[in-house]
Amino acid sequence: MASRSATTSSDPIAARFGALKAAGRRALVVYVTAGHPDLDGSLVLMRGIAAAGADVIEVGVPFSDPLVDGPIIQASSQRALAQGMDFGGVFALIARAKLDAPVVLFTYLNPLLAAGDDALGRAATAGASGILLTDLPVGADPALEARIAAGPLAFIRLVAPTTPTPRMAEIARHGSGFVYLISRLGVTGMREGLAAELPETIERLRSATSLPVCVGFGISTPEQAAAVSQQADGVVVGSAVVQAADASVERAIALVREMRAAIDGAR
Numbered sequence: 001m002a003s004r005s006a007t008t009s010s011d012p013i014a015a016r017f018g019a020l021k022a023a024g025r026r027a028l029v030v031y032v033t034a035g036h037p038d039l040d041g042s043l044v045l046m047r048g049i050a051a052a053g054a055d056v057i058e059v060g061v062p063f064s065d066p067l068v069d070g071p072i073i074q075a076s077s078q079r080a081l082a083q084g085m086d087f088g089g090v091f092a093l094i095a096r097a098k099l100d101a102p103v104v105l106f107t108y109l110n111p112l113l114a115a116g117d118d119a120l121g122r123a124a125t126a127g128a129s130g131i132l133l134t135d136l137p138v139g140a141d142p143a144l145e146a147r148i149a150a151g152p153l154a155f156i157r158l159v160a161p162t163t164p165t166p167r168m169a170e171i172a173r174h175g176s177g178f179v180y181l182i183s184r185l186g187v188t189g190m191r192e193g194l195a196a197e198l199p200e201t202i203e204r205l206r207s208a209t210s211l212p213v214c215v216g217f218g219i220s221t222p223e224q225a226a227a228v229s230q231q232a233d234g235v236v237v238g239s240a241v242v243q244a245a246d247a248s249v250e251r252a253i254a255l256v257r258e259m260r261a262a263i264d265g266a267r
Contacts, residue, residue: 012102012129013154013177016055017212017233026263027178027234028225029214030054030241030256031106033062033076034093035085041249042080043097048253049241050101053260055234057099058132061090061107072239076246087115091126104130104156104177120151130154130177138171145174156180161201165208172209178234181205182217194224202231222262229263 020027030049035042046057062077062085094103105128112119112133123131131153136145138157149155154177159168161182172179183198195201198215205213215228216236225235237259245252 011154011177013056013104016102017178020055021212021233026229026232026266027055027212027214028053028256028260028263029056029058029104029216029234029236030259031058031060031073031216031236031238032245033060033073033080033242034090035062035080035083036076036242037079037245037249038083039085039089039093041245042093045245045249045252046093046097046099048249049256050097050099052253052257054101054256056102056104056130058104058106058236058238059090059094059128061087061105061111063108063111065108065110070239072243072246076242087111087119091122091128094123094128095126097127099127102129103127104132105153106132106134109133109135120148120153124152128153130156132156132158132180134158138174149174149176158182159205161195161197165204168205169208172205172211175211178212178214179205179209180236181213181215181232183215183219183228194218194227198228199231222258225259226262226266229266235259235263 017027032042032045050057060073062080064081105123120131131148155175156177157171157175158180159171159182181202183195202213202215212233214234214236215232216238219225219228219235219237220240225237228235241252241255244255
């Protein structure tokens with residue numbers, strides 16, 4: 001199964017990581033739930049975190065039956081769904097935001113299939129640069145995977161910390177943009193500390209792919225983000241930002257700014 005080249009200059013995600021590498025910096029990838037805390041607040045939040053230093057923004061499609069989302073993101077999805085957010089609304093939100101930072105659509109398979117065969121094209125037209133499907137592992141549906149890989153969006157792949165190194169290489173070969181390494185087993189959510197085996201897992205994944213390695217799940221504080229940034233090419237922050245947005249959009253933007261400063265200060 002062929003995928004888009006990670007070095008394609010027309011790929012905004014590859015271009016962003018290339019620029020960061022040239023500058024000796026690490027990526028800050030920030031997750032938000034589309035439509036949370038409400039439609040207008042979501043728009044302000046997306047623009048604000050881009051201005052605060054997010055290099056890539058993952059826009060989560062609210063879904064009623066999540067598998068990997070912890071209670072914070074589940075609650076944000078339910079709140080967004082209750083206010084009428086759907087797949088078409090996500091596209092409209094991305095288009096309105098007009099972000100300089102690349103946007104990755106973060107979704108489960110069912111909403112994507114329900115959106116129709118033109119969903120990937122519509123996402124790209126709206127301004128998305130990549131897609132991350134949480135429940136489509138490599139080899140699960142080769143025909144569908146090939147169609148997504150040949151589409152207009154970088155196909156971001158997830159790797160678990162327990163994945164054997166040969167399987168890591170196989171997963172990475174079927175992806176593009178970057179590889180998302182899950183820092184620990186379980187659902188998303190805030191954690192007090194990082195997994196002790198994380199550095200070794202990052203090194204194993206680095207040996208298996210030339211794609212940038214970004215680490216997420218459980219990174220909750222600027223100090224944790226700084227620590228991970230010394231080992232990985234990028235840090236993914238989600239639940240902590242979503243929880244801050246529950247209090248206020250301004251607090252969430254301030255947290256992203258603190259994360260950015262901590263990562264840059266760790267270099």
